[in-house]
Amino acid sequence: MSLSARHIQDFSTASQVEPHWGYADRIVPCTNDPGSCEYLDAVYHGHDLGMYYTGIIWATIGGVLLIWAIGRRFLRTHPAGVQLPYDGEGVDSKKSALQRLPLAASSFARRYLLPDASRAIFGRVTRTQVLTLIVLCGYLTIFTFVGIVYKKWVTPVKKMPGVYNTRTGLGPWSDRIGVIAYALTPLSIMLASRESILSLVTGLPYQSFNFLHRWLGYVIFLQSSLHTIGWCVIEIRLYQPQPSVAVEWIQQLYMIWGVVAMILLLLIVVLSTPWGIRLTGYEAFRKLHYVLAMVYIGACYGHWAELRVFLIPGLIVWFLDRAVRLARTALLHYNFLPSGHMGFASAPSKVTFFDDEINGHVVRLDFDHPHDAWAVGQHFYLTFPESSIWQSHPFTPLSLPIYGADTQRHSYIFRAKKGETRKIAELSAKRLSSTQETKSDAKLNVLLTGPYGEHTVQDLAPETNVLGIAGGTGIAYVLPVLLDIASRPQPRDRKISLIWVVRHRRDIDWVAPELAILKQRCKALRAGIHIYVTRAAEDASHDPTIPTVSEKHSKNACDTEIQVAGSSMSDSSSASVSSALSVHGVAKADLGVDHIHARPDLHAAVGEFVATTVRGATDVFASGPGGMISDLRSIVAGLNRGGDVWRGDERGNVKLTCDDRLEW
Template structure:
């Protein structure tokens, strides 16, 4: 507490009640000003706070919001107390005409507008309004507070804030120039998802847990940048890959471009600018057990983490890695299939991946996929399959059928790229080169129930009863089925999974999640409520990107 001295008959401040009010108003105003540098620092993508604390950017954004709220409360309290003094003295209108009072009132109003238009509703549904409004009103706010204190001082806080803002912008520009402006290949996959492949310079090194801000320099939203987790390309070491869900704004605009692409091949090229890489993942070397949980398009980050841990030999304390991925249907598995092969330890030619110790992978990694909108094994069997054995049984059933079809012929439709007659049984179902790449056919071909064919004396597969994309699914699931447990029509019971890990695993546990905000919130709450039930160290990390 400050030892304030009061004088009942002060010639400068008036009676004691005015003195107390004035001191409180001044203290609130100074505290409001003191928030400014920290407020700007926390909002920057490049700042010392990240390096010093190791906190993710989304945490700093949360601190930025609360710092701004406290600044607004202090400035409002400051303004109200001074207004009460002037009203009590009967000189409010006269004081309002002075510069410090006039600009102080309007700077507080602008600060309130900034707070209102920063609500999640505007950021989520009207991002352009939020973006433009935030920049415009922030500039107006700093101009008003400068004139508010032009004759009073305290400009050091403003100068430091401008320095933080300018340095962040300069570093961002340098990062963009350092990466260059390559042309990205964008390909529509399925399930409203597109894949972005970008060439990178050799000295630009991504790392597990990192993310970038990307600008698509085409269309009306070229100025926007959004954060996305990346994964190193498995095809070219000098490329990075991003999987993006089509939503609103720039992603919707790109989705429309893909639909209108030349020859309807759903591929386009767009010049991009990239900021990053930012962020840093947990140091997995400090843990014995890793639990990676991803939802939908949140798989790149956790998958990159798992691949990196298996590929490197520095994780001597690591005993167990479990990767859980929740998806709607098979389409999501198909577009991440090459990366899954890399984690499994086989390359696209079904050979052992030299960079990954396959025996180490088998002993360490447990991969489990939940397809929530597929009620049963969706390809050739109507029997519900919820574990590896069930999946392999279905595969063996189909293999036996295909072996009996040595003399059967069928016409390959356009989905296979030609119309020649081929022998189905002779087709190499383990060769990825036979995978059908166009699974979005508009064909009206109906898939015959192959279970019923097993009970018939004559097997006839032709263009009337065969759906080629189902063979694509069969190939992929057969190839990964030895390593991956696939659950059909089920959602994971996260609480049960967490409790089992707490109960049976030995040693420290690192839990990493990346998915939609509701899934991350649910997992965080479950871990927080049950962490006392684990006898070892438990750390929880989120790779959800927000801005």
């Protein structure tokens, strides 16, 4: 079937067949006219080079990953638990040039590569990711054009005097770009895997590769389209006689599968656009994406089975990813049952429901489950079988893991706007009203898969200053980081702070116990908790006893340092905290934080935090709306000073770690 694609060759005249990996066998010696034989030489030479080039591409990818893994292992800039002396002016006095160089280089790169790239084209992604995409595309472009014989051959058509075929370098080039598209298929699947091999090697969370997965899909679609257009021009225009050649070509089985593959790839691309996702809904898009991708790979196999060396590994990676997910879920939930026997059981969670019809209800889940501790910053995928077993959503535990314990405490908060989370909120509210249970007694079954993601605090140097910035339910990502750091012995110069932006005072109810614990642990530290209430005027309109702040106070809210240790509460703050703590039964005196009724000036807040540090780098941990994350990327980038870091002042080394769940 595949040999019929080569219209020049005639097996009836074959004396020897020469195999070519990934391509149709060639008949040797060539018995055609000299022009046709020279064209076949160019075609097969170009294909053989293309197969070598795909090997070089994959060898380069493997080499980059190997170097990355070695660098992670042996080039750690901060030995864990080691605190270096400094000269009293924020400069580490005993760091060698070899230790300062990677710090200065990363600070310099962060200044220019951390901000968002063109949002209209790429969305909310950093320049680093776009630069990686550009380098990859440039690398692929080189191999697309190198080694092609760019020449024109006009050859006679057998048994048709006066009729000629026009053969050009378009044929070998179209084959080459199609081969590269096949070769990139396993990489695209690896970039989309949740049980990611790339994450194991690089240490980056799997969601960091979503951007490259999406745009590599666009690249594969472009390559496949050019491959298709090229051969359409050849078979419909350059080969003669027409239309008989074109009709014979399109009726072949391998071409029918090629058309099917292109249609499926077009559907995948269209449904992957923001417009397509809005049209189908995210969960429908995800399921369609899986099915269409698998059928597409099957159609590619039918189109050109000789390149199965790229298709079969892609399928293996996908099925391994699904199998490991199921295995991890099974292991997490295969425990002792109340009857004393071993079996599979979901985790019954206590539900706390926070009614907010305008902005979306907020649900808090609390439960204990026997398994090993996760790392702070990691997240779990939660499935609610009482709603649907086919959907799962990523949530970061608000609670801290307990290392060495048999049972772990899980606490989650999420806002229900639409889709599955809205169903869960409605189910929770219905259960509360129908059973007339108290908020602390309502139950909802949960299935866990995970943990996934990065270890946010594992490699922090002891002197690193930490600023947490959260918007709304993003506090679930930031608060555990601060709780974990505050629970350890701290250098006296280390600074820790939290900025949390909420709409209403009652939103503190979500995490009041954890805030109380953080305040208790931070009493002896240089720490501050700042809660910004952005809609205090609405609260005051419903409760006239709650005062609002002046315009001047609102503008200068970030200039007010609220120290947790020994802080006092205003009357309005006391009322709010009392209301918040009553839900969870925590005493009012356990929480001493003030509220600032204004939107924070993040540029001033982050800048002031860095400027008032005594020594060491600053790590900003953030989670919230996309606009806030974009602003923070630009702010943090502007605070990086590679020259100062090279001279030993690490206060010019400011990092940003974001929760990417909002981009999923």
